[in-house]
Amino acid sequence: MSSYSNYTNSPCAACKFLRRKCISDCVFAPYFPPEEPTKFANVHRIFGASNVSKILHEVAPHQREDAVNSLAYEAEARLKDPVYGCVGAISVLQRQVLRLQRELEETNADLMRYASCLGGETMSAYGGRRG
């Protein structure tokens, strides 16, 4: 309800940007407060207000905030890196996962080697003693 009181006083960032009247059931108002004008500007530049509105209507109300945040993140990423956008970050993280998993496999192999080595030593020590 705090967001409602916000946009009764002043239009939301979206309506301000689009220079239109911010109606009471404005779909953007709860997620684009007037204090964050760049959030909507970025999203509008990359995806367009119409597409964002369509996406928000397709999503359940309790998930809209997450959807807006992810869209804002993607838009900002695309503006910073027009070629790869947020997909570049995914690629880097994916490579990091692969590298870590390879490292883990190698370390596990080392561990097995040590374990078998220590087990063998123990066995040989006692076996030799018994023999």
Place this chain on the structure above:
Amino acid sequence: MSPTKTIHNPIGSIERFFDLLLISLIVFMTLKGGTSGACAACKYQRRRCAADCPLAPYFPAEQPKLFQNVHRLFGVRSIVKILEKLDEAQKPEAMKSIIFQSYVRDRSPVHGCLGVTQNLQYLIWLAEEELKAVNAQLQLYRSQQNNNNNGQNQMMIHELGEKQDDVTSQLDLGMGLTVNNNQSNVTPFFSPLPVSETQQQQPQMSSYTYSCSEVNNSGCFSPPAYTDHSCKEILTDNNNTSLVWGQNRFAYNNNGFSNQNESCDEIKSSNGVMAIQSQLVNLQMVSNQQEGHDAHEYDEIHQFLEIIDERQSFADSKEAYGSSSGESLKEQMDQIGENELRNAANCFSLTSVN
């Protein structure tokens, strides 16, 4: 004779004319890119696909869904605007990333690529924790091997003096002896008293717990301290042996993993609503890397795309990612775990004599 024939059959000539017209129209449409040869973008928008259509190379007519995804998220005007600012060499890469991003948004309308990023970060955290644990165990083995090498002769003399052939032979075989839970943890393993199986495992587990936290704190390994407190912890957690080697690091809620719990909480919170700022740190990292690597390894993203195909969902797939990513590792670790406990119990019994 022939003029009379044409005069007598005016309808037939008209039919022939229409046939020719129809054939020429079909040929024209096929060659010039009519509806049948139009790219998916032009087909979707029901417009003529020109020879220099900027979207035609990226949206083949056979894959209309690709364009629909992109159109729904970006819109044609935004794509063209993005492409206009780029060099010719960068355009295919940009289009691939746009198509991928739109595909992910189609699959996960709420979280989109941010969900994928979070999942990958979770996988990284998981692998790092696993690596920490395995490294700690490895260091333990290394120190044990050093101890074995240094004190093997002395140990053998000591053992001969003690005449504990029965106990050692049973330890060699990894067999448990009769249980006596009332024994204190500092009791030597080569005491004449019967030793419990759980107590054989205790030093290994306590040292693991200790070393793990030590590695987290100082980055170096120090030998385990056998206190009553650690003993109690181990006894209470003795049933959770599989957790030590299991994948689910979130299950570490005992006192021995306070540091890991902190990082666990961080991850939990980051899995909820992740701060966008932290994502952009990664992004800057990406852009830095991209300066050096113009030819981005997009094949990996395609691999990821295939993974996505298999997984079907992003929003609720954290568990799936966690379990499936380390499925082979988990099996391996479980197999190791059984041998480890036996070997460690044997080795520790030897080192504790020293």
